[in-house]
Amino acid sequence: MSELKYKRVLLKVSGEALAGEAGRGLNFDVIDSVCDVIARCCKEGVQVGIVVGGGNIWRGLKDGKGMRERTRADHMGMLATAINCLALADVLEQKGVDVRVQTAIEMRSIAEPYIRSRAIRHLEKGRVVIFGCGTGNPYFSTDTAAVLRAAEIDADIILLAKNVDGVYSADPKQDPNAVKYDVISYDDVLAQHLGVMDTTATSLSMDNNIPVILFALKDPENILRVVRGEKIGTVVQN
DSSP states (O other), rough: OOOSSSEEEEEEEOOHHTTTTOOOOOOOOHHHHHHHHHHHHHHHHHHEEEEOOOOOTGGGGGTTOOOOOHHHHHHHHHHHHHHHHHHHHHHHHHOOOOOOEESSSTTTTTTTEEOOOHHHHHHHOEEEEEEETTTSTOOOHHHHHHHHHHHHHOSSSEEEESSSSSSEESSSOOOOOOOOOOOOEHHHHHTTTTTTOOOOHHHHHTTOOOEEEEETTTHHHHHHHTTOOOOOOOOEEH
């Protein structure tokens, strides 16, 4: 068994990443491969909390072009994250992983309400805790929810699993000269307006001194490599 660099992690998975190449809906081949690696992390002793986005189902006002009310559109997005949470929980349980889903909006018939002390107790018992419905408030992204939950559960690191393999000086799809950073500070991310997380999430992570590693979920093995301390993606830190 390899030595672990991080004991308790908060894994943020974008909804789009769970959709695979289609970009929308749920790709259970992708979910299965991600859950395989999460299960292996648990067997090695990593305590895993997960925040899932909902962009594969609903992107707020970006999808609700006929909607006027941002709050309602964001609430729909929170429900989308709950669907993704239940899908992840089901696949993890099939692999023998003990899972609890906690939601910031109460829906007691399908999930526990989010309670910090209970979440930490689950983690200490080796259970994966999946946090749904973002922060429970409109106008805040699931990236902000990930940082908030990471701070609350005293996570060692935030693992930001997206469709890009690191932080670049510009959009690598638009600019062939874009440079990938191995390490970058929060101050530089904010000053250069780099799309790691939204500014609220970035500031919250900086204020609480929680490092973030952004890497591509295309190869789920990256999750295990990161917790073992391998240099993957980009580290964002103070």
